[in-house]
Amino acid sequence: MSHRLDYAQAAPEGYKAFGAVYAYLRQCGLPEALVNLVYLRVSQINGCAYCIDMHSRDLLRQGVAVDKLVLVSVWREAGPLFSGREQAALAWAECVTRVADTGVPDADYQAAAAEFNDKELADLTYAIGLMNAFNRLGVTFRNIPAAVKKAGQGG
Secondary structure (H helix, E strand, C coil), X not given: CCCCCCHHXXXXXXXXXXXXXXXXXXXXXXXXXXXXXXXXXXXXXXXCHHHHHHHHHHHHHCCCCHHHHXXXXXXXXXXXXXXXXXXXXXXXHHHHHCHHHHCCCHHHHHHHHHHCCHHXXXXXXXXXXXXXXXXXHHHHCCCCCHHHHHCCCCC
16 A cells, blocks of 8 residues: 555645544543544444554553454444443444445434434534545545554555
């Protein structure tokens, strides 16, 4: 994999605008680990190695157990390892990320709305949308994951 373009340098105002949304989400009231679980799941769906690497590291720094981290992609089979709120957030993240396939059915909306109030659900959806946008940038411009750089293979 070869890095194509530094989009933050090429279009700093666009990057700054995304950064403002990211900063908002950090202080919106949703638990940081929950948001990072959503970021990780969205990135897994979209195949963004850079973001998978980054958000896995963030979750580890936040004290999320490796046992839980490695099961994010199969959270439905992980039983009580994920709380009801985490399960609702991950289901919502999957549905919204796959919007072209799902159309975001009423039942999925109602399930998410049962766990999150209006503000929380809006914020969670902003987080999903933001990560989908960052994944598209990361995949398109071939951002090099930290683990690859560390191994001396980025470039």
